[in-house]
Amino acid sequence: MFRAQTLRTPDVIAIIGRQTAYTYAELDRLTDAIAYRLQLGGVHPETVVGCWAHDSLTTVVQLLSVLKAGGAYLLLDPQLPVERVRYMIDDSDPMCILSDIPLPSSLTGERTTVLMSDLTQGLSRATTPVPAAGVAPDNLAYVAYTSGSTGRPKGVLITHSAVSNHATSMRKHLELRPGDRLPMMAPAAFDMATEEILPPLVSGCTLVDAPHRSPSMREFTEDILDDGYTVLNISSPLWHRWTTYLQQTGIAVPHTLRLVIVGSDKIYTAKFEEWMSLPGAENVWWVAAYGVTEATVTSLLYLTAARDDLRDEALMPIGTPLDNVTAYVVGDDGELVAPGEVGELFIGGAGLARGYCNLPGKTAERFGHNPFDPIPASRYYRTGDLVRRRIDGTFVWLGRYDSQIEINGLRIEPAEIEATIHDHPAVEEAVVVYKPPTVAGGQGSLVAFVEAKSDNGIDIDELRAYLTTRLHPPMRPDEIIVLDRIPLSMNGKVDRAALRLFQQVS
Numbered sequence: 292m293f294r295a296q297t298l299r300t301p302d303v304i305a306i307i308g309r310q311t312a313y314t315y316a317e318l319d320r321l322t323d324a325i326a327y328r329l330q331l332g333g334v335h336p337e338t339v340v341g342c343w344a345h346d347s348l349t350t351v352v353q354l355l356s357v358l359k360a361g362g363a364y365l366l367l368d369p370q371l372p373v374e375r376v377r378y379m380i381d382d383s384d385p386m387c388i389l390s391d392i393p394l395p396s397s398l399t400g401e402r403t404t405v406l407m408s409d410l411t412q413g414l415s416r417a418t419t420p421v422p423a424a425g426v427a428p429d430n431l432a433y434v435a436y437t438s439g440s441t442g443r444p445k446g447v448l449i450t451h452s453a454v455s456n457h458a459t460s461m462r463k464h465l466e467l468r469p470g471d472r473l474p475m476m477a478p479a480a481f482d483m484a485t486e487e488i489l490p491p492l493v494s495g496c497t498l499v500d501a502p503h504r505s506p507s508m509r510e511f512t513e514d515i516l517d518d519g520y521t522v523l524n525i526s527s528p529l530w531h532r533w534t535t536y537l538q539q540t541g542i543a544v545p546h547t548l549r550l551v552i553v554g555s556d557k558i559y560t561a562k563f564e565e566w567m568s569l570p571g572a573e574n575v576w577w578v579a580a581y582g583v584t585e586a587t588v589t590s591l592l593y594l595t596a597a598r599d600d601l602r603d604e605a606l607m608p609i610g611t612p613l614d615n616v617t618a619y620v621v622g623d624d625g626e627l628v629a630p631g632e633v634g635e636l637f638i639g640g641a642g643l644a645r646g647y648c649n650l651p652g653k654t655a656e657r658f659g660h661n662p663f664d665p666i667p668a669s670r671y672y673r674t675g676d677l678v679r680r681r682i683d684g685t686f687v688w689l690g691r692y693d694s695q696i697e698i699n700g701l702r703i704e705p706a707e708i709e710a711t712i713h714d715h716p717a718v719e720e721a722v723v724v725y726k727p728p729t730v731a732g733g734q735g736s737l738v739a740f741v742e743a744k745s746d747n748g749i750d751i752d753e754l755r756a757y758l759t760t761r762l763h764p765p766m767r768p769d770e771i772i773v774l775d776r777i778p779l780s781m782n783g784k785v786d787r788a789a790l791r792l793f794q795q796v797s
Contacts, residue, residue: 292458292493293355294319300469300495307499307518308348315495322352323421324414326359330421332405333386336430338362341380341388341402345369347475347500349407351488353389354433356410361424362386363431368480370781373398375444379480383434383446383648428452434648435482437584446648447482447584454489456641457587460613461490464592465522465550465578469495472547473522474514476501481782483555486588487524496522508536515545523548524580526555526783528720534566535719535744544571554580554589556784557688557706558607559713581609581688585657585672587642590616591686600683605710608685609678615641619663619671620680627663635692636678637671639664644672677704696725698735701765705737708768711761712739715754719744720777723768724791739768740790742777749773 301316313321334340340362342353350366357364365383367376377398380388387403388394394404432454436444461467473491475498477483491498499518506514511533515523525533530553537544558579566572582589593610601607612618619627620634628634639661646654661671677689690706697703705723712721720742728735743749751771758767772793778786 292455296493296495303469303495304497305492306348306351307497309346309500309502311348313348318352318355321411321414322355322359325352325356325410326421326424328410329356329360329362330424334360334362336361336424336426339365339383339385339431339434341365341367341383341385341399342479343367343369343388343390343392343394344407344479345391347479347498349391350479350484351475351492351498353407354485354488355492357389358432359421359424361426361430363433365434366479366484368478368781370478371480378443379436379446426451428455429645431645433485435485435584436480445650445653448645448648449482449587450645453587453642453644454485456615457486457589457613458489458493460615461486461589462494464594464613465490465552467491467494467496467522471496471521471549472499472519473497473524474499474501474518474520476525477783478781482584482588483524483782491522508533512536512542512545515547519547520545521547522550522552524552524554526779527553527558528556528777528779528785529783530566531559531562531720534562534569537569538565539745544569544575546571546574548575550576550578552578552580554582555782557709559710560601560604560607561714563601563607579607579609581686583638583672583674583676585644585674586616586638587644589613590638590642591618593685600685604687605714606688606706608681608687610685612638612640613642617661617664618686620678620686630680630682633677633679633689636674636676636686636688637661637663638674639669639671643670696735696737698737698765701763703737703766708737708739708762708766711758712741712754712768714761715749715757717744717747717749717754718742720785722777722785722787722790724787726770736769737767738770738772740772740774740777740793742774 297315297319302314305313305315305318340357342364344350354364365385387405388399389405391407429450431448432451433449434446436446473496475487477487579593580589581591591610591612593608617639619637621637622628622634646658657673658670661669675692678686680686690704694705695702708723709721712718718741722740724738726736726738778789780786
């Protein structure tokens with residue numbers, strides 16, 4: 292797909308790095324040459340190759356080269372803890388690791404580190420033939436590790452057919468095209484990095500190595516204007532904060548933008564209404580995205596956001612499935628539920644992973660034969676997410692099965708409480724966690740962590756009074772803790788594990 296796009300747009304800039312840039316033709320020639328050398332070194336289908344880089348341009352070169360050679364890439368991030376990187380390497384067992392710097396054997400073990408400088412040394416501008424890789428659709432394309440907030444991270448095995456379906460479907464539904472400029476902000480080790488790279492590069496877009504990975508809202512806004520970004524694909528916590536910043540400063544939504552994709556966590560409808568009131572927002576197509584690592588990054592898109600569709604919705608819809616992807620709402624009895632009823636989201640179709648690396652038991656637990664699809668070999672993945680399907684066919688995310696809390700016989704979903712707290716005008720973000728009882732037979736409690744929208748802070752007594760009129764007694768937080776910032780994980784999601792640790796220590 293990348294080579295086909297290169298033939299269409301050879302002279303378009305494909306990627307802008309910190310010190311250099313490549314056109315599509317230049318990037319194609321470079322990665323052809325590296326892929327050829329990788330094949331000579333033994334890379335072939337089902338071979339995993341680790342990729343270690345300190346900048347996004349190098350990551351893109353590594354990723355494309357490994358795929359062209361027929362191998363599967365494992366993106367490693369220098370910002371991750373050493374123990375986690377070592378675990379990822381030991382678990383996936385790559386044949387070698389491509390790196391922009393020498394790596395210690397304490398990290399790589401007995402595996403060979405191949406320096407990018409050695410691979411590119413002596414390359415001429417002449418076209419290097421790449422032998423046919425012999426890649427089949429069900430061959431491995433990449434290994435991505437889940438966040439691992441509880442226990443060890445799990446390696447997810449994604450095939451070429453899943454990657455191809457994801458890239459082409461995203462290109463189609465988001466109308467990606469030459470002239471679009473997108474920042475690369477996601478940490479390399481998370482699957483969002485793949486979505487930042489492959490769909491744009493099969494669409495003729497220009498990728499930009501973002502100058503700030505954890506920017507202030509002022510820097511973020513300036514970067515959009517300075518680099519002329521037309522498309523943003525960002526986490527909902529970042530979008531929430533950016534929307535508040537624009538609203539409080541009176542700054543217009545940057546005029547360069549045509550599309551903003553928001554995902555990875557819950558999206559408040561009230562925040563979307565705030566976004567739509569910003570000057571310039573009417574010129575931007577706003578899209579919500581939902582996905583899981585086990586189904587190739589993104590599975591559903593909410594492409595429209597008419598206000599009259601959002602009445603009585605505290606959280607934004609997550610949309611409908613991508614091409615060749617299926618989604619079902621399944622009850623506790625294993626049967627499909629009617630529209631409007633709540634159940635677990637099952638995903639099927641072309642985006643599903645093979646399963647987990649070296650975890651057959653966990654694979655059997657989460658992946659299974661799909662009884663709702665007439666195709667005999669079809670499978671499903673149990674997401675663990677609670678959803679509801681609306682009459683118009685769109686899905687609404689309601690929370691996690693494993694985050695539900697039972698207090699006094701009442702099953703409580705923290706996301707509902709969080710949305711109610713967020714509706715308070717002084718609250719920017721809210722996260723509710725369960726605090727177990729301190730003695731056997733005791734009663735657990737709800738702890739709400741809140742982030743103020745402005746320097747004026749939050750009047751806790753006033754917030755409690757506000758919640759008293761909106762929540763049933765068992766759903767009212769027993770404790771409210773105001774934080775300067777709700778912590779986020781490296782992939783931009785709310786770090787609930789850090790909050791649980793905080794409340795245990797406190």
